[in-house]
Amino acid sequence: MQTIEVIVDALSRQGSKNIALTLVSADGGPLPSWQAGAHVDLHLAGGLVRQYSLAGDPQQRDSYLLCVKREAASRGGSRFVHEQLRLGQRLTLSVPRNIFSLQPAEHSVLMAGGIGITPLLAMAEQLDASGQSFELHYYVKTQADVAFRTRLHQGFRHGSCTLWSGCEGHSPRRDLPPVLHQPEGKRLYLCGPAAFMAHGEAEAINRGWSADRIHSEAFSAVAIPASAESAEGFTVTLSSSGNSYFVPPEKSIAVVLLEHQVAVPLSCEMGICGACLTPVLSGEVDHRDTVQSQAEKSCSDQQIALCCSRSRTPELVIAL
Amino acid sequence: MKAKITPPPHCTFEPDDWERLARHWHPVARAVDISNAPMKAVLLDEQLVIYRVKGQVVVARDVCPHRGVPLTLGFHDEAGIICPYHGLRFGEDGRCNRVPSSPDQAIPAKLNLLTYPTEERFGLIWTCLAPEEGATPMLPQMPHWEEPDFQQIVCPHFDIAGFAGRQVEGFLDVAHFAWIHTETFADPENQEVPPYIPVETPYGFSVDYWSSVSNYSAESDKQAPEGFQWLRHFEMHLPFTATLTIHFPDAEKLVIMNAASPVSARKTRLFAPIARNFDLHIPVEDVHAFNHRVFEEDRLMVETQRPERLPLDLTLEAHIPADRSSIAYRRGLKKQGFGEFFLV
Numbered sequence: 001m002q003t004i005e006v007i008v009d010a011l012s013r014q015g016s017k018n019i020a021l022t023l024v025s026a027d028g029g030p031l032p033s034w035q036a037g038a039h040v041d042l043h044l045a046g047g048l049v050r051q052y053s054l055a056g057d058p059q060q061r062d063s064y065l066l067c068v069k070r071e072a073a074s075r076g077g078s079r080f081v082h083e084q085l086r087l088g089q090r091l092t093l094s095v096p097r098n099i100f101s102l103q104p105a106e107h108s109v110l111m112a113g114g115i116g117i118t119p120l121l122a123m124a125e126q127l128d129a130s131g132q133s134f135e136l137h138y139y140v141k142t143q144a145d146v147a148f149r150t151r152l153h154q155g156f157r158h159g160s161c162t163l164w165s166g167c168e169g170h171s172p173r174r175d176l177p178p179v180l181h182q183p184e185g186k187r188l189y190l191c192g193p194a195a196f197m198a199h200g201e202a203e204a205i206n207r208g209w210s211a212d213r214i215h216s217e218a219f220s221a222v223a224i225p226a227s228a229e230s231a232e233g234f235t236v237t238l239s240s241s242g243n244s245y246f247v248p249p250e251k252s253i254a255v256v257l258l259e260h261q262v263a264v265p266l267s268c269e270m271g272i273c274g275a276c277l278t279p280v281l282s283g284e285v286d287h288r289d290t291v292q293s294q295a296e297k298s299c300s301d302q303q304i305a306l307c308c309s310r311s312r313t314p315e316l317v318i319a320l
Numbered sequence: 321m322k323a324k325i326t327p328p329p330h331c332t333f334e335p336d337d338w339e340r341l342a343r344h345w346h347p348v349a350r351a352v353d354i355s356n357a358p359m360k361a362v363l364l365d366e367q368l369v370i371y372r373v374k375g376q377v378v379v380a381r382d383v384c385p386h387r388g389v390p391l392t393l394g395f396h397d398e399a400g401i402i403c404p405y406h407g408l409r410f411g412e413d414g415r416c417n418r419v420p421s422s423p424d425q426a427i428p429a430k431l432n433l434l435t436y437p438t439e440e441r442f443g444l445i446w447t448c449l450a451p452e453e454g455a456t457p458m459l460p461q462m463p464h465w466e467e468p469d470f471q472q473i474v475c476p477h478f479d480i481a482g483f484a485g486r487q488v489e490g491f492l493d494v495a496h497f498a499w500i501h502t503e504t505f506a507d508p509e510n511q512e513v514p515p516y517i518p519v520e521t522p523y524g525f526s527v528d529y530w531s532s533v534s535n536y537s538a539e540s541d542k543q544a545p546e547g548f549q550w551l552r553h554f555e556m557h558l559p560f561t562a563t564l565t566i567h568f569p570d571a572e573k574l575v576i577m578n579a580a581s582p583v584s585a586r587k588t589r590l591f592a593p594i595a596r597n598f599d600l601h602i603p604v605e606d607v608h609a610f611n612h613r614v615f616e617e618d619r620l621m622v623e624t625q626r627p628e629r630l631p632l633d634l635t636l637e638a639h640i641p642a643d644r645s646s647i648a649y650r651r652g653l654k655k656q657g658f659g660e661f662f663l664v
Contacts, residue, residue, distance in 0.1 A: 099530035212463045212565045265635040273639035273647050
């Protein structure tokens with residue numbers, strides 16, 4: 001994979017939880033061209049590699065604009081950007097890759113959930129520059145979360161922008177863009193949390209959209225081996241025997257249980273298959289698997305992937 | 321007359337799983353192959369007779385209500401199909417309309433065939449053996465099929481000595497191209513599977529899979545532009561029908577429906593309607609032949625997998641990141657309540 005050296009030229013707050021990075025080429029030349037929807041791999045300290053969408057105007061070749069949300073359950077990437085990244089710092093990027101590109105349509109509907117605004121803002125810029133009709137719908141929890149507010153306020157010549165704030169009663173569960181009722185000739189682009197995209201897609205399909213005119217992008221969460229990223233250990237208790245075991249930061253629950261001769265139904269060992277999903281009787285799970293849907297992770301009868309997930313509470317009681 | 325809903329004798333499925341499968345629509349024939357003559361099909365171990373009469377398609381149990389002879393041994397005239405044993409004739413809706421030995425008697429309803437609901441879509445005849453009381457099952461959908469600039473092609477059926485679930489999982493699998501399909505379209509050097517995420521939908525799940533694996537056939541001199549990313553959009557309609565929309569360069573699209581009809585737990589009849597908006601000058605026989613070669617490439621894998629059925633218990637096999645679709649598929653089946661139909 002070809003890489004480019006860049007320098008952090010500007011950092012700015014974009015709402016209460018996001019930081020925008022303006023990156024310029026280290027050799028002062030123009031950056032590789034790209035199309036809306038593209039993303040780059042950002043190489044961070046300690047071998048971390050994270051994918052971020054490019055948010056700016058694709059016609060601008062002198063800088064790249066990225067926007068990073070501070071994730072509560074950061075696996076290192078967003079924490080590094082928010083706590084350690086400095087102006088003037090050198091970074092390595094992959095050249096932009098696009099797996100979420102605009103397709104021809106009479107009218108494009110862009111639906112962003114939270115930090116999902118980044119690739120969709122680039123799409124809005126590109127559509128506007130080429131004089132194509134579009135509308136952007138940006139869903140946030142509160143007004144304080146809005147990123148790129150200044151740019152959005154300037155408006156677009158060929159498209160509209162609507163802000164929906166959950167705190168003011170306009171969540172995607174209650175308010176969907178009215179245009180979803182008229183699928184003819186349109187395409188829908190979704191970016192945001194997995195549950196947001198699944199909901200948007202399902203509702204669009206219910207309203208007669210064909211699935212091939214709905215485009216969404218989710219960066220796959222890379223399954224993480226239990227590493228020293230969670231600062232503290234916790235105790236896991238088996239309901240069958242009442243035995244408790246301490247799970248230190250550097251070991252997974254599964255490893256600890258296997259060390260104590262407790263049989264764990266392991267298969268993939270990276271949170272993608274669900275073989276080791278075990279019901280949770282008490283405690284709050286820090287879900288790190290990518291096999292359960294958002295709905296499953298937030299329902300009342302929780303299951304935990306023993307190979308990778310952890311606990312937010314000092315003790316977790318599981319049905320083993 | 322409504323068919324009685326019980327698994328057939330010598331059924332290869334567990335009764336619960338059979339009832340669950342029998343609630344769904346399954347294809348049983350190509351529409352073009354069904355004429356006024358009685359035609360045999362087997363679905364979920366149930367022997368069926370399919371025929372047309374005055375334009376209407378009838379799907380019924382292949383048993384004469386009189387003395388149990390298969391009607392597919394018989395023949396037909398303008399008014400229906402005729403049992404070879406005593407000449408009873410069955411017409412629209414499977415109703416008996418002639419008893420030659422007593423032509424002047426009224427015909428009791430008991431002599432009507434046991435018929436099943438029928439749909440003609442995507443060039444296929446679909447049926448549903450045991451619709452749930454008050455719940456009409458959803459017929460799977462196929463993108464672009466009805467659109468004016470798309471050509472409709474229906475490949476001849478393809479029989480596989482394996483379980484439908486294994487075949488469908490193979491259709492969803494994106495990691496086997498470089499190993500199995502190198503003679504038809506894939507590049508043996510292009511083995512890596514970029515990350516992708518299945519998204520749950522009301523009918524199952526959908527997947528957008530982006531990769532550099534070309535879909536031009538090995539014989540074609542066409543080349544995608546440098547760096548072109550191929551989108552393969554899958555829609556899985558549980559339990560056994562999936563569609564794949566392949567986005568070629570220049571807005572060319574090819575949609576293939578993989579409708580795996582479960583003949584039994586050990587046999588599958590694959591139907592493959594195709595819609596495309598390019599290469600319209602190429603004879604459909606060439607499309608049939610190309611797809612036949614692709615299915616043939618898969619055959620050995622699907623027919624030799626053990627256990628023969630699909631382990632819904634994910635601990636029974638190993639899984640790698642490229643398997644996200646197959647994991648989503650098995651979880652989806654499990655959520656629908658399918659149980660023991662995976663252990664041999």
